[in-house]
Each structure stands twice: as structure tokens, then as C-alpha cells.
Amino acid sequence: MSVTLQGRSLLTWLDYSGEEIRYLLDLSKQVKAESKNAKTPQRFIGKTIALLFEKRSTRTRCAFETAFGEEGGHPVFLSTADIQLGAKESIEDTARVLGRMFSAIQFRGFKQETVETLAKYSGVPVYNGLTDQFHPTQALADIMTLEESLGPSKGKTLCFVGDGRNNVARSLMVICAKLGVHFTVITPQELNPDAALQACCAPLAAASGAKIAITADTAAVAGADAIYTDVWTSMGEEDKKEERKRLLSPYQVNQALMDKTGRTDSIFLHCLPAVKGEEVTAGVIDGPQSRAWDEAENRKHTIKAIMLATLNNA
Ligand code: CP
Ligand code: NVA
Numbered sequence: 095m096s097v098t099l100q101g102r103s104l105l106t107w108l109d110y111s112g113e114e115i116r117y118l119l120d121l122s123k124q125v126k127a128e129s130k131n132a133k134t135p136q137r138f139i140g141k142t143i144a145l146l147f148e149k150r151s152t153r154t155r156c157a158f159e160t161a162f163g164e165e166g167g168h169p170v171f172l173s174t175a176d177i178q179l180g181a182k183e184s185i186e187d188t189a190r191v192l193g194r195m196f197s198a199i200q201f202r203g204f205k206q207e208t209v210e211t212l213a214k215y216s217g218v219p220v221y222n223g224l225t226d227q228f229h230p231t232q233a234l235a236d237i238m239t240l241e242e243s244l245g246p247s248k249g250k251t252l253c254f255v256g257d258g259r260n261n262v263a264r265s266l267m268v269i270c271a272k273l274g275v276h277f278t279v280i281t282p283q284e285l286n287p288d289a290a291l292q293a294c295c296a297p298l299a300a301a302s303g304a305k306i307a308i309t310a311d312t313a314a315v316a317g318a319d320a321i322y323t324d325v326w327t328s329m330g331e332e333d334k335k336e337e338r339k340r341l342l343s344p345y346q347v348n349q350a351l352m353d354k355t356g357r358t359d360s361i362f363l364h365c366l367p368a369v370k371g372e373e374v375t376a377g378v379i380d381g382p383q384s385r386a387w388d389e390a391e392n393r394k395h396t397i398k399a400i401m402l403a404t405l406n407n408a
Contacts, residue, residue, distance in 0.1 A: 100407040103213040103220040104400055106228045112272040112302055121408060122238050122399040137406055138167025141197040148174045148203030149329045153366060153393045154223045158200050161398035189215035198405055204330055219404040224261060226330060232365050233265040235392040239385050240320050243361050248274040250319040255280045255345050256373050258287050262324045262365050267306060271295040274302035278314050282341045318355045322363040323347045323373045348375040352383060361385045
């Protein structure tokens with residue numbers, strides 16, 4: 095079966111099949127290899143993308159701007175401090191207008207519902223650059239990075255240690271369930287991923303062969319191929335900072351926790367930005383097992399692949 099993603103939005107990996115995700119991973123690797131060539135192809139000439147941001151960003155914004163711009167496309171950064179979105183104008187109406195002017199839209203912000211509404215009413219591909227619920231473009235770069243270090247991801251074990259209910263952990267759970275990657279969330283019970291998402295992922299995991307587990311016990315990292323963490327306090331949850339510190343201090347990824355894998359070849363992943371000394375020590379994130387910087391670079395290659403597939407039928 096050939097894969098065609100022309101015209102599709104990416105709101106959550108729940109909407110994509112394992113085969114389609116596999117296709118995007120392979121295309122990302124091809125895009126990365128091409129990026130080493132002296133001449134950059136010009137595949138987005140005449141195209142425009144609106145980059146809507148309610149929350150801050152370094153990697154996601156820069157990945158979209160550079161990936162699209164260097165191939166001749168015109169990215170337009172729109173912070174919600176500057177435009178009418180949801181303030182004087184409904185999301186539906188903004189979507190309708192942007193859809194008349196742009197080839198595609200990226201949204202980063204609070205509600206998943208907003209990115210869904212943009213996709214419903216704009217008539218152009220919409221990419222979720224992070225919401226409170228999901229961070230799908232991140233998860234694609236994470237799996238790509240894992241495969242670069244360890245080979246095919248199917249059957250590998252990825253352990254997420256930290257805030258198990260956040261957008262990054264939730265997206266990893268979905269992509270792992272689709273691709274057959276074993277995924278363990280190690281988190282205090284108070285921060286377990288929600289039951290609805292677990293129920294959604296269970297049949298997907300059964301079909302792909304992935305084992306999904308949730309535990310409060312850090313001993314569960316034993317044998318893991320990769321350990322992943324993210325900030326204890328996500329954007330928009332700043333009022334929970336002290337509570338999170340109290341709950342998550344025993345879950346810091348330090349060398350002692352890395353050593354609990356019982357392996358010296360397990361890798362460390364982090365979506366960044368990192369708060370060194372909280373969720374991860376400087377020794378681990380800046381050390382030999384870390385792939386966090388490759389992972390950041392891969393944001394650009396994966397985002398370019400997503401845009402090529404959905405805008406150019408690549
Ligand atoms: N990982 C990530 O999404 O980084 P930014 O918040 O800097 O975009
Ligand atoms: N969970 C983090 C991810 C940042 C890329 C947040 O939402 O702030």
C-alpha cells in the first residue's frame with residue numbers, strides 16, 4: 095500500500111496509522127541526509143505558513159521557520175499578543191481567514207480544541223506544535239533519534255520518568271502504541287496518564303505488539319533502551335511548581351537512575367528545554383548517554399518531512 099498524506103493535518107498521532115508514521119520517519123531520515131548536501135532543494139517556493147503561538151517556543155518555532163524558509167517558503171510568526179485569535183474574533187473565523195491566505199497553519203497553545211477547530215474551519219493542513227494534551231511533532235523526532243542510536247524502534251523499550259500526565263508523555267504513549275515500541279511511564283500515582291488515553295492506547299498496543307506499563311517504581315527502568323524525561327512543570331501550570339517538586343524529586347534522572355537500567359548503552363532523551371538539577375542532572379544530559387542535542391536537531395528534519403508529505407505529496 096502506498097502512503098499519501100497530501101492535505102492532512104497533524105493534530106495527534108491517534109489520527110495516523112503505524113504505516114503512515116513509519117513513512118514519515120523514513121522521509122525524515124531522507125530529509126536529514128539531504129541536509130548535508132551543499133544545495134538545499136527549494137520545495138516550498140510560493141507557499142506560506144502561519145505560525146500561531148500562545149505559548150513560548152525555541153525549537154518548534156525555529157524548526158518550522160528554518161525548515162520552511164530555507165526551501166523557499168514564507169513563514170509568518172503570529173503571537174496571540176498580536177492577533178485577534180479567540181479575543182475579538184472566534185477561532186472559527188480566524189481559521190476561515192487564515193485558510194484563504196496561507197498554505198498551512200501551525201498552532202502552539204493551551205487547548206487541543208483550538209487546534210482541532212483551526213483544522214476543521216481553515217481547509218488547509220494544520221500542525222499541532224504543542225497543546226496541553228499533545229506534542230506530536232516532538233514524538234516523531236524522539237523516535238527518529240532513538241532509531242538513529244539503536245536501530246528499528248519496534249520491540250525497543252522506552253521509559254518516561256517524570257510527569258506522566260503531560261503532553262510529551264501522552265504523545266509518546268500514542269506513538270509507541272502505534273509503532274510497537276514498549277513504553278513504561280514511571281511516575282507517582284497522582285500524575286498517572288489519564289484513564290481515557292490508556293483505554294485508547296490499549297487496543298493499538300495490542301495490535302502493534304507494544305507493551306504499555308504505568309508504575310511508580312523507578313526499578314522498572316531495568317533493561318530499558320532509552321530513558322526520557324521532561325520538565326516537572328509544563329507551560330501554563332506554573333502554580334503547581336512546588337507540588338511537582340515534592341512529588342517528582344524521587345524521579346530525577348541522575349546517573350544512579352541511568353545505572354539502574356543495568357546497561358551502559360541505554361540512551362537518555364529530553365524534549366528540552368531542561369531544568370538541569372530538577373528533572374535531570376547536568377551530568378546525564380551533558381554526558382555520553384544523552385542524545386538530547388541530536389533530538390533537538392531532528393525536530394527540524396521531522397517537521398520538514400511532515401510539511402513535505404502533507405503539502406507536497408512527498
Ligand atoms: N521541545 C520543544 O518543543 O521546545 P520548544 O518549547 O522550545 O519549542
Ligand atoms: N511539557 C512541556 C514540553 C515543552 C516542550 C511543556 O508543555 O511545557
